[in-house]
Amino acid sequence: MLNISVLSISRKLGRSQSPMVNSTSVHWNITQLPSINERVDEISRTVLVIVTILCFIFFVYFITVLLNVFFSSPHMRENARYVLFAHMLINDTLYLALGIFLLLTALYIIYFPMPLCCIILTLAASSFRVTPYNLAVMSxxxxxxxxxxxxxxxxxxxxxxxxxxxxxxxxxxxxxxxxLTVIIYSSGYIFLSVNVLCDRTMLIISPLQNIIRSFIHILSFTIVALIIIFTYIKVMLVARKFGSGGSSAFKAGRTVMLHAVQLMLCMISFISSLTEAYFPKYITFMLISNFLIFTCLPRFLSPVIYGIRDEAFSKYIRKLYSVKF
Structure with missing residues (x-):
């Protein structure tokens, strides 16, 4: 069948080669194309994973510097603003570490005991929800x-x-x-004996859970957004009374605005599943790029907001590390 189809194609194209040569050539291309695609996909995946891990290492290093400044400064440890900021840094680091772990297990199809995966997924989901709540408290x-x-x-x-x-x-x-309670109640002893691939949908066994989860996310982000908008308007009204662009009120307003940007990026992360569904041929690229854009980027803003802009941190960083910003 392959020789007949190749012969007909050769005649239509007006080629002078023999059908056997064309058959061999087409057969070689058919057998080699998947391996080439797999090789390109493997190289792309490896490069993106390395970039992700390097970004995370740089992030952890910068976070370590800021936390070292925080814990070595009694004044900061007694300041509510810096306590909340240190908590944000620790929470973001935890979420990114768990996110990278889940990303790698998904890319390389690694199975783990179900109790361990449930604990990891519970921590990751809770850490994700804590981020906007912490932004609201800071605002x-x-x-x-x-x-x-x-x-x-x-x-x-x-x-x-x-x-x-x-x-x-x-x-x-x-x-x-x-x-987690629903999973344990429904699975019984199987919960302790099954190895699974850690995925965010593993904890969902009923459509009602998805509806409740979506409602909680929408309600949470709406309340946080309203809090940030309210605080920004109030802070900027006070700033206008001073009329100075360098006043503490203006600086606070810019900080609240950056919190709003962080919240927006966190909310955009919900469309990542849609991009993965619409581009199934590029699932590896979409998984890693979504993780970098929608997961890492909002958390990378945290140290920038305070670590570089905050005068107290800049002062202590210059003193401890001789770094000038």
């Missing part, structure tokens, strides 16, 4: 500092900041714990 802290400066030290203490952190983690863990 409220800036709002109180600018709009109620005389009450700031009373309301925004390090102890209350740690209490707020505990509350956002409880809220962030609640949906994942509910999903």
């Amino acid at each position: 409220l802290e800036r709002y109180i500092a600018i709009c109620f400066p005389l009450r700031h030290l009373e309301f925004c203490t390090a102890g209350r900041a740690k209490l707020a952190i505990a509350m956002v983690w409880v809220i962030g863990f609640a949906p994942s714990i509910a999903d």
Whole structure:
């Protein structure tokens, strides 16, 4: 059949080669094309994975520098603003580490015991939800500092900041714990004996769970967005009274605006699944690029917001590391 089709194609194209030569050539191309595509896909995947890991290493190094400054400075440890910022850095590092782990297991099809995967997925999902909550708390802290400066030290203490952190983690863990309870109740002893591929859909065994999860995400991001918009408007109204672009109110307004950008990038991450569905031929490229753009980029903004712009951090970094920004 292959020789007949090749002969007819050769006649249509007016080629003078014998059918056997054309048959051999076409057969070689057919057998070699998949291996070439696989090789290109493997090279692309390896390069993108290396880039992702290098970005993560640089991120961890910068985070380590900032956390070292925070924990070595008693003044910062007693400041609610810096306590919340340090929590954001730790949470972002945890989420990125878990995200890279899940990405690598998906790319290289690695199976793990189901209890371990459920723990990892629970931590990753909870950490993802904690990010916008922490942004809302940080924006409220800036709002109180600018709009109620005389009450700031009373309301925004390090102890209350740690209490707020505990509350956002409880809220962030609640949906994942509910999903995990459903999984354990439904699977029984199989939960302890099955090896699975860690995937975010593994904890979903009922369409109702998807509906509830979507509702929680929409409600959470809507509330956080309203908080950020409210605090930004209030802070900028105060800033206009001072009329100076270098005032603390203007700086606080820019910080809240950057929090809004972070929130927007986190919300855009929900379309990553759509891009993977519409481009199945480039699933490897889409998985890694979505991870870099929608997962890493919003968290890379965190150290930039405070680490480079904040005068206290710049001062201590220059002192400890002799780095000039």
